[in-house]
Amino acid sequence: MSRTDTPAMSRMQTLARNPAVIALTLALALAGCANKKNLPNNAGDLGLNGAGAATPGSQQDFTVNVGDRIFFDTDSTSIRADAQQTLDRQAQWLQRYPNYAITVEGHADERGTREYNLALGARRAAATKEYLASRGIPANRMKTISYGKERPVAVCDDISCWSQNRRAVTVLGGAGM
Amino acid sequence: MIKNSFFRAVMVAAGMLTAFVAATPATAEVTININKGNVQPLPIAVTDFLSNNELGPQISQVIAADLQRSGLFAPINKQAFIEKIADPNRTPRFEDWKVINAQALVTGRVTREGDGRLRAEFRLWDTYAGSQMTGQQFFTQPENWRRVAHIIADAIYKQITGENGYFDSRVVFVSESGPKNARQRNLAIMDQDGFNVRMLTNTKDIVLTPRFSPSRQEITYMSFEGNQPRVYLLQLETGQREVVGNFPGMTFSPRFSPDGQKVIMSLQQEGNSNIYTMDLRSRTTTRLTSTQAIDTSPSYAPDGGRIAFESDRGGRPQIYVMNADGSGQTRISFGDGSYSTPVWSPRGDLIAFTKQSGGKFSIGVMRPDGSGERILTSGFHNEGPTWAPNGRVLMFFRQAAGSGGPQLYSIDLTGYNELQIKTPSYASDPAWSPLLE
Numbered sequence: 001m002s003r004t005d006t007p008a009m010s011r012m013q014t015l016a017r018n019p020a021v022i023a024l025t026l027a028l029a030l031a032g033c034a035n036k037k038n039l040p041n042n043a044g045d046l047g048l049n050g051a052g053a054a055t056p057g058s059q060q061d062f063t064v065n066v067g068d069r070i071f072f073d074t075d076s077t078s079i080r081a082d083a084q085q086t087l088d089r090q091a092q093w094l095q096r097y098p099n100y101a102i103t104v105e106g107h108a109d110e111r112g113t114r115e116y117n118l119a120l121g122a123r124r125a126a127a128t129k130e131y132l133a134s135r136g137i138p139a140n141r142m143k144t145i146s147y148g149k150e151r152p153v154a155v156c157d158d159i160s161c162w163s164q165n166r167r168a169v170t171v172l173g174g175a176g177m
Numbered sequence: 178m179i180k181n182s183f184f185r186a187v188m189v190a191a192g193m194l195t196a197f198v199a200a201t202p203a204t205a206e207v208t209i210n211i212n213k214g215n216v217q218p219l220p221i222a223v224t225d226f227l228s229n230n231e232l233g234p235q236i237s238q239v240i241a242a243d244l245q246r247s248g249l250f251a252p253i254n255k256q257a258f259i260e261k262i263a264d265p266n267r268t269p270r271f272e273d274w275k276v277i278n279a280q281a282l283v284t285g286r287v288t289r290e291g292d293g294r295l296r297a298e299f300r301l302w303d304t305y306a307g308s309q310m311t312g313q314q315f316f317t318q319p320e321n322w323r324r325v326a327h328i329i330a331d332a333i334y335k336q337i338t339g340e341n342g343y344f345d346s347r348v349v350f351v352s353e354s355g356p357k358n359a360r361q362r363n364l365a366i367m368d369q370d371g372f373n374v375r376m377l378t379n380t381k382d383i384v385l386t387p388r389f390s391p392s393r394q395e396i397t398y399m400s401f402e403g404n405q406p407r408v409y410l411l412q413l414e415t416g417q418r419e420v421v422g423n424f425p426g427m428t429f430s431p432r433f434s435p436d437g438q439k440v441i442m443s444l445q446q447e448g449n450s451n452i453y454t455m456d457l458r459s460r461t462t463t464r465l466t467s468t469q470a471i472d473t474s475p476s477y478a479p480d481g482g483r484i485a486f487e488s489d490r491g492g493r494p495q496i497y498v499m500n501a502d503g504s505g506q507t508r509i510s511f512g513d514g515s516y517s518t519p520v521w522s523p524r525g526d527l528i529a530f531t532k533q534s535g536g537k538f539s540i541g542v543m544r545p546d547g548s549g550e551r552i553l554t555s556g557f558h559n560e561g562p563t564w565a566p567n568g569r570v571l572m573f574f575r576q577a578a579g580s581g582g583p584q585l586y587s588i589d590l591t592g593y594n595e596l597q598i599k600t601p602s603y604a605s606d607p608a609w610s611p612l613l614e
Contacts, residue, residue, distance in 0.1 A: 077448065116487065116494055118406070118445075119429075119450040122427060122450070123448040146427060152358055157579050
């Protein structure tokens with residue numbers, strides 16, 4: 001390495017470098033934990049529904065009247081009670097309209113690393129698929145895909161958005177039957 | 178998609194220039210001990226290389242910028258120079274440089290050869306010892322002038338610090354544009370100083386986690402092409418792509434083995450992710466982990482004997498180390514919070530990671546046995562460290578709270594000298610190349 005005890009070394013002053021070179025980073029004060037009440041539980045709650053009644057059996061019917069998505073707690077893949085109700089409605093609807101195949105998309109919020117969140121989204125999609133299977137939807141009607149944290153629907157940098165992004169969305173017609 | 182000539186091995190011929198000054202004792206040489214945390218940057222004068230066009234000053238500027246960004250050198254403002262170098266091969270007037278506190282001096286010249294090639298020569302002088310430390314010359318095509326400047330900066334860095342440089346290297350990354358809820362992602366490559374950015378893909382598919390081959394002009398990455406998220410190889414010279422393996426689920430988080438012969442990655446099946454390798458010659462796949470958990474972000478030690486990875490088998494993501502055959506899986510991270518994206522240093526002595534704790538994301542390093550944890554930078558969101566080829570500098574991506582997207586930063590292993598690498602658009606997932614051949 002460097003040659004020590006030389007005249008040159010004596011010219012190398014070692015002094016504490018200005019710590020200001022470390023950029024100050026902003027830390028957002030986070031609420032302690034997610035407020036599980038009042039979370040939107042379907043596209044209708046999110047204001048995505050169009051006006052008027054949807055045709056029964058249509059995409060819009062599924063999205064608005066059934067609810068195409070469920071939400072998860074932070075780092076969790078367990079199906080919450082409110083999500084179970086949504087999935088029960090999805091299962092009933094899918095049994096009534098058996099021509100639809102589905103793809104369950106698993107998503108994570110941005111408060112994790114890219115790689116881990118890909119796996120976490122996959123786990124959420126798998127848990128959702130498993131629940132629907134337990135409610136009588138044949139596995140061959142269902143596919144899963146994880147988008148990790150790469151496809152957020154809500155874009156703010158706080159928990160109100162993160163809780164909307166931790167989701168599994170049931171997409172009609174996405175799977176080959 | 179890719180300009181072929183860019184990736185073709187740049188023929189840079191090198192030669193040593195003999196010293197004109199009688200050799201003085203080597204003990205007099207100016208040095209920097211970069212193992213110390215707080216090194217006072219060494220004042221250095223980088224004079225404009227002589228040339229009959231703009232190239233001389235431009236090359237000097239790139240050299241000075243490289244040295245400055247390393248945090249170990251303080252290039253002196255040219256306005257302060259007293260001696261005007263008329264012949265870079267003649268011994269300079271050392272007194273003129275000592276009086277402005279230039280402890281080292283760089284002189285040089287750029288000329289065109291008869292065959293059109295560029296000839297760049299430089300000499301590095303120790304002003305206090307009154308001697309030449311090194312002198313070298315390089316021949317290359319004119320369009321590679323920035324590379325020659327980086328090579329000269331590496332030579333200066335090595336001469337004075339005793340360690341290999343990292344300036345003649347590239348970074349592949351994910352270039353991000355558009356709003357957060359409709360983000361477009363493409364792979365891009367640039368020189369380590371942020372220049373010569375070129376797009377490697379032009380796709381609406383999500384592409385993530387590009388990683389360099391240690392031995393070829395090749396990267397491995399993950400793409401959602403055809404809504405089938407899988408690991409791919411991309412040949413940089415030809416633009417040719419291929420899927421890595423034929424796995425029955427999502428493959429992700431790829432990285433090469435140190436010999437470049439294997440890709441190690443995660444395979445997701447139902448709720449679990451486990452770690453596999455695929456030998457690129459025999460196409461055989463080997464399963465290394467087998468848990469009901471998420472095992473991901475594998476990274477080989479530089480000798481190929483061990484693998485660091487991330488697993489939440491214990492509840493939260495933590496860093497584990499195992500032997501290359503999957504045996505001896507041992508948790509090494511035990512601090513507060515969770516640990517992700519372990520990346521083994523090219524020197525083998527440290528593992529860099531992303532840590533989540535108390536609502537903050539930090540970049541840190543620890544020894545392969547888990548001891549000596551140090552946090553280098555911490556904030557709202559810092560993620561995905563990658564090592565410079567000499568193991569002295571880390572690059573990572575940061576998204577500040579309320580910002581539109583991520584940006585690339587570098588930081589010394591000491592935790593000092595944090596710098597943004599400016600990119601044309603938002604950028605994430607940087608991966609540093611080895612030193613170019």
